[in-house]
Amino acid sequence: MPELPEVEALAEFLREHAAGAVVGRVDVAAMSVLKTFDPPITALQGRDVTGAARFGKHLALDCDGLWLVAHLSRGGWLRWTDSPSAAQPKPGKGPLALRVHLFTAEGGAPAFDLTEAGTKKRLAVWVVRDPREVEGIARLGPDALAVTEPEFAAILRNTPSRIKNALVDQSVLAGVGNAYSDEMLHTAKVSPFAIGRSLPEGQVHVLYDAMRTVLTDAVERSVGQDAARLKGEKRSGMRVHARTGLPCPVCGDTVREVAFAEKSFQYCPTCQTSGKVLADRRMSRLLK
Numbered sequence: 001m002p003e004l005p006e007v008e009a010l011a012e013f014l015r016e017h018a019a020g021a022v023v024g025r026v027d028v029a030a031m032s033v034l035k036t037f038d039p040p041i042t043a044l045q046g047r048d049v050t051g052a053a054r055f056g057k058h059l060a061l062d063c064d065g066l067w068l069v070a071h072l073s074r075g076g077w078l079r080w081t082d083s084p085s086a087a088q089p090k091p092g093k094g095p096l097a098l099r100v101h102l103f104t105a106e107g108g109a110p111a112f113d114l115t116e117a118g119t120k121k122r123l124a125v126w127v128v129r130d131p132r133e134v135e136g137i138a139r140l141g142p143d144a145l146a147v148t149e150p151e152f153a154a155i156l157r158n159t160p161s162r163i164k165n166a167l168v169d170q171s172v173l174a175g176v177g178n179a180y181s182d183e184m185l186h187t188a189k190v191s192p193f194a195i196g197r198s199l200p201e202g203q204v205h206v207l208y209d210a211m212r213t214v215l216t217d218a219v220e221r222s223v224g225q226d227a228a229r230l231k232g233e234k235r236s237g238m239r240v241h242a243r244t245g246l247p248c249p250v251c252g253d254t255v256r257e258v259a260f261a262e263k264s265f266q267y268c269p270t271c272q273t274s275g276k277v278l279a280d281r282r283m284s285r286l287l288k
Helices: 004-017 149-157 163-168 178-188 201-222 227-236 281-287
Strands: 022-028 051-055 058-063 066-071 076-081 096-103 111-116 124-128 256-259 264-267
Touching: 004 051, 004 058, 004 076, 004 201, 004 227, 066 076, 149 163, 149 201, 163 178, 178 201, 178 264, 201 227
Parallel strands: none
Antiparallel strands: 022 096, 051 058, 058 066, 066 124, 076 111, 096 111, 256 264
């Protein structure tokens, strides 16, 4: 799933490539992607693109006061093309969900596609007058790169759940997902199963610094990259996430995994849990 660094990079990409253009035709290839009907998607046509922004993991295009907001979910992505097909896409064919045609001052006619891989279609698009009309944006907690250390400490003091769950809860902290929470916890040497309000003050400080370091580094590596290369850039920076069975780059221990129904997380026992291997619910079921 695209998280804060990738969505910020996509927003910067749109600021650089789409701002100043005029919206042309908007092709909807998957009707299920649209979550609003007033204003209609056609209201974007003819409007100037005046900016782009990120709200948590939501990507938003400012079309002169009317916003096109997208949540890419797990399999969604943005693809840019300088020479899009003039033909309207056939609904239900391939991964394409939405195509936005643009006209630039230089005479170009590029477009960007919102696509979604896989069979579970969760990519969502809204057309709104204010981004806060989107429920997922309205309930966001403070942004992970804007929250101060005292605010972060206060959030954890009021968190009775496991720290892993708190970090990915968008109403608690906006922008962090499964991958970067794994990286933050590994950098801070904190167990994913630690209880948020039970973390000692010193560990809270270390975790806050780790969050800032991991996210800032990822943003710096991602911004300026071509949209097509961002996924590879994300994978290249991971130390434990999606590296089950490989050696930890810090201590050499084997990276372990805890799996759930639709997702999993990774950690290093030596770095994070004093050598203890956490219970994997998938393996527990197999052993029963």
